[in-house]
Amino acid sequence: MRLKNKIAIVTGGASGFGEGIAIRFAKEGCKVVINDINKSGGEAVAKNVRSNGGEAIFVEGDISTNDGWKVLVSRTLEEYQSFNIVVNNAGFTHKNQSMFTVPEEDFDRIYSVNVKSLYWSVKNVTPVLENSDGAVMITVASVAGIRPRPGLTWYNGSKAAAIITSRSMAVELAPKKIRVNVINPVMGETAMLEDFMGMEDTPENREKFLSTIPLGRLARASDVANAALYLASDEAELITGACIEVDGGRTI
Ligand SMILES: NC(=O)c1ccc[n+]([C@@H]2O[C@H](COP(=O)([O-])OP(=O)(O)OC[C@H]3O[C@@H](n4cnc5c(N)ncnc54)[C@H](O)[C@@H]3O)[C@@H](O)[C@H]2O)c1
Numbered sequence: 001m002r003l004k005n006k007i008a009i010v011t012g013g014a015s016g017f018g019e020g021i022a023i024r025f026a027k028e029g030c031k032v033v034i035n036d037i038n039k040s041g042g043e044a045v046a047k048n049v050r051s052n053g054g055e056a057i058f059v060e061g062d063i064s065t066n067d068g069w070k071v072l073v074s075r076t077l078e079e080y081q082s083f084n085i086v087v088n089n090a091g092f093t094h095k096n097q098s099m100f101t102v103p104e105e106d107f108d109r110i111y112s113v114n115v116k117s118l119y120w121s122v123k124n125v126t127p128v129l130e131n132s133d134g135a136v137m138i139t140v141a142s143v144a145g146i147r148p149r150p151g152l153t154w155y156n157g158s159k160a161a162a163i164i165t166s167r168s169m170a171v172e173l174a175p176k177k178i179r180v181n182v183i184n185p186v187m188g189e190t191a192m193l194e195d196f197m198g199m200e201d202t203p204e205n206r207e208k209f210l211s212t213i214p215l216g217r218l219a220r221a222s223d224v225a226n227a228a229l230y231l232a233s234d235e236a237e238l239i240t241g242a243c244i245e246v247d248g249g250r251t252i
Contacts, residue, residue: 012063016192021229028229033057064117092114093110093155136180137179139180145159145161179231186245188220
C-alpha cells in the first residue's frame with residue numbers, strides 16, 4: 001500500500017487518465033475525491049472504487065472557477081478532514097485544425113481549464129497542503145507543451161504554460177514543503193483522442209500517429225496512473241519541479 005493513510009483530490013476523474021489515477025490510488029490505500037463536470041461519469045467511478053473495497057466520493061464542479069475549487073475543498077474537508085495530494089488532471093482541447101479557425105470561446109475555455117485552473121487550485125489547496133504531511137500537487141500537462149503537433153496550436157501553448165507554471169509553483173511552494181510535479185503523456189486512448197487526431201479513429205489513421213512514437217503505442221490510463229503513483233508517494237519525497245514524459249519516446 002504505497003498511499004496508505006493519504007487523501008487525494010483528482011480533477012477530471014470521471015474518465016480517461018483521471019479515472020485511471022483515482023482507481024490506482026484507491027488500490028494503494030488512498031481515499032480519493034473525484035471531481036468532474038461529468039456527474040454521472042464521476043459518480044460511476046466513485047461507486048466502482050467503493051465496490052472494490054476502496055474509499056471515494058464524487059464532487060461535481062468546474063475547476064476553472066474559484067467556486068468550483070471552494071466546493072471541492074470544503075466537501076473534501078467535510079468528508080476526510082484533510083488531504084495530501086492534488087492531481088490537476090482535468091483538461092480541454094480544440095479539435096485539430098488550423099489555428100485561424102479555432103473560435104475565441106474555445107481558446108478561452110482551453111486557457112481556463114488547462115491554465116487558470118492552476119491559479120484557483122493553488123490558492124484554494126495551499127492552506128490545507130501546508131499543514132499536511134507528504135503534500136504534493138501533480139499537473140497532468142502533455143507532450144504537446146514540449147513537442148507541438150500542428151493543428152493543436154492553442155492547446156499546445158496552454159500545456160506549455162501549465163508545465164512552466166507548475167515548475168514555478170514548485171519553487172514557491174518548496175518552503176512550505178509542498179512538492180509540485182508534472183506528467184506529460186503522449187496521445188492516449190481516451191475521449192480526447194479523436195480531437196487530437198482531427199480525424200476518425202480508424203486503424204489506418206491511428207498508424208500515422210503510432211509511427212511518430214518510438215515505442216509504438218498510445219498512452220494508457222494505467223501508464224499515467226503509475227507515474228502519478230510514484231510522484232504522489234513518499235518514494236518521491238525529494239522530487240519537485242520534475243516533468244515525467246510518459247510518451248514512449250515521442251519527445252526525444
Ligand atoms: N488523451 C490524450 O491524448 C492526452 C495526452 C496528453 C495529455 N492529456 C491530458 O490528460 C488530461 C486528462 O484527459 P483525458 O485524455 O483523460 O481525457 P478525458 O476527456 O477522458 O478526461 C478529461 C476529463 O476532464 C473533465 N473536465 C473537463 N473540463 C473540466 C472542468 N472545467 N472541471 C472539471 N472537470 C473537467 C472532463 O469531463 C473529463 O472527464 C487532460 O489534461 C488532457 O489535456 C491527454
